[in-house]
Amino acid sequence: MTLKEVKEILDAEVFVGHDQLEMEVRTAFGADLMSDVLAFAKSGSLLLTGLTNPQIVRTSDVLDIAAIIIVRGKRPLPETIQLAEELQIPILSTKYILFETAGRLYTKGIVGCLEKVSEKRDFL
Amino acid sequence: MTSYEGTNFKKSFPVQGKSFENAGHISSKVKALLQKMRLSNEIVRRASVVTYEAEINICSYAERGKILLRVTPKFLIIDAIDEGQGIPDIELAMKEGYSTATDKIRQMGFGAGMGLANIKNFSDTFRIISEVGKGTHLKMIIRIN
Numbered sequence: 001m002t003l004k005e006v007k008e009i010l011d012a013e014v015f016v017g018h019d020q021l022e023m024e025v026r027t028a029f030g031a032d033l034m035s036d037v038l039a040f041a042k043s044g045s046l047l048l049t050g051l052t053n054p055q056i057v058r059t060s061d062v063l064d065i066a067a068i069i070i071v072r073g074k075r076p077l078p079e080t081i082q083l084a085e086e087l088q089i090p091i092l093s094t095k096y097i098l099f100e101t102a103g104r105l106y107t108k109g110i111v112g113c114l115e116k117v118s119e120k121r122d123f124l
Numbered sequence: 125m126t127s128y129e130g131t132n133f134k135k136s137f138p139v140q141g142k143s144f145e146n147a148g149h150i151s152s153k154v155k156a157l158l159q160k161m162r163l164s165n166e167i168v169r170r171a172s173v174v175t176y177e178a179e180i181n182i183c184s185y186a187e188r189g190k191i192l193l194r195v196t197p198k199f200l201i202i203d204a205i206d207e208g209q210g211i212p213d214i215e216l217a218m219k220e221g222y223s224t225a226t227d228k229i230r231q232m233g234f235g236a237g238m239g240l241a242n243i244k245n246f247s248d249t250f251r252i253i254s255e256v257g258k259g260t261h262l263k264m265i266i267r268i269n
Contacts, residue, residue: 032233033233033234033236033238034232034233034234035177035233035234035236035238035239035242036236036238037233038173038176038177038242039173039238039242039245043165043169049233051232051233053144053231053232053233054144054147054148055144055147055148055180055232055233055234056233058147058148058149058151058152058176059148059176059233061148061151061152061155062148062151062152062155062169062172062173062176063169063172063173064169087152
């Protein structure tokens with residue numbers, strides 16, 4: 001689905017990336033621990049998180065995350081918005097909690113960027 | 125270091141210690157550089173992740189530090205060298221879940237004791253040398269192909 005559809009499903013506010021809403025997304029990863037995002041999230045996925053600091057943008061840049069969805073109605077910090085604009089990573093904010101956000105996207109066809117963690121190293 | 129002879133790229137990046145203001149910007153630079161060298165997505169991803177975690181550690185704990193990137197035809201060698209408090213018990217520090225992070229570090233989404241474990245998992249070879257009161261040296265080697 002497009003990021004525009006994600007925005008509508010989540011009744012989300014767009015903070016960065018008004019011009020990138022046509023991008024296609026198929027997978028997502030949700031966590032507040034950036035070390036786990038680094039370990040498990042896949043490129044091209046949505047990042048669902050409750051954090052609002054610039055590290056969510058840095059982490060997304062390192063992994064080529066498609067867009068960031070901030071949950072629980074939080075708003076990105078000004079320095080987070082600035083960095084996201086610089087690196088051209090869209091940021092949306094939704095009032096839904098993480099569980100609801102994930103559930104609403106899942107029922108519309110977005111799946112996890114991986115189902116289960118594997119025993120062996122799995123880099124991509 | 126004779127086994128790494130034939131280095132065709134070498135660059136050192138200073139990292140500001142005890143500050144999150146620019147945390148991650150070296151990793152972004154390293155990633156862009158490696159992409160320009162047309163390394164595979166997997167290699168770029170792994171190198172970016174280990175650089176980022178190492179950079180976060182320097183920003184979290186050290187007074188100052190640097191990240192040294194070397195690229196040879198067969199290997200990527202990333203050294204993260206800092207002057208700082210050092211690690212008294214490396215075995216304990218390597219344990220998943222063990223952390224000495226402050227609230228500030230945790231608020232940034234780190235400090236859950238996963239950083240060094242991530243670095244180890246994403247490297248082909250990982251070595252850590254540390255001296256209390258002096259600093260820490262992480263060496264990460266990623267095989268290309």
